[in-house]
Amino acid sequence: MLPGGTNCKKAIIDLAAGQWGDIMCLQKQGGLKMKLNTKRQGQVLVAQISGELDHHTAPALAEHMDALLQDKTIRVLQLDLKNLTFMDSSGIGVILGRYKRLRNRGGRICVANENKVISKIFQISGLY
Numbered sequence: 001m002l003p004g005g006t007n008c009k010k011a012i013i014d015l016a017a018g019q020w021g022d023i024m025c026l027q028k029q030g031g032l033k034m035k036l037n038t039k040r041q042g043q044v045l046v047a048q049i050s051g052e053l054d055h056h057t058a059p060a061l062a063e064h065m066d067a068l069l070q071d072k073t074i075r076v077l078q079l080d081l082k083n084l085t086f087m088d089s090s091g092i093g094v095i096l097g098r099y100k101r102l103r104n105r106g107g108r109i110c111v112a113n114e115n116k117v118i119s120k121i122f123q124i125s126g127l128y
Contacts, residue, residue: 033057036064043075050083053091062094069098075107082113092125 025035034051045068053061069077077098099109114122122128 043073044078045074046078048080052086053084054088055090058090058094062097065098069101077102077109079111080113081111081118084118087118087121
């Protein structure tokens with residue numbers, strides 16, 4: 001159960017400054033596939049991504065992130081990947097797409113708390 005008594009499907013709760021509130025979860029039979037939890041801190045949107053970011057979850061994540069990034073006052077997207085367990089090329093595409101969107105308006109993306117596996121994926125792909 002998520003805040004507000006919502007099941008883990010998709011819930012957009014007030015995204016007040018500094019409050020964790022925007023939550024998107026994708027489930028597969030037998031458990032959670034991916035979860036996105038965001039909060040706003042001034043011009044920074046912090047996005048915690050947990051679970052698997054792959055060809056199954058990437059389209060929904062990209063769509064959801066694009067909706068949040070329509071707010072032109074967001075200048076920085078900080079991706080907290082501490083709990084990201086898997087990412088394929090589709091996940092890299094999601095990150096690059098949001099980077100291009102922000103770069104076009106003078107913004108940037110930063111990555112925090114990536115584990116060794118995700119860091120290796122970034123190195124191999126040339127993102128680092």
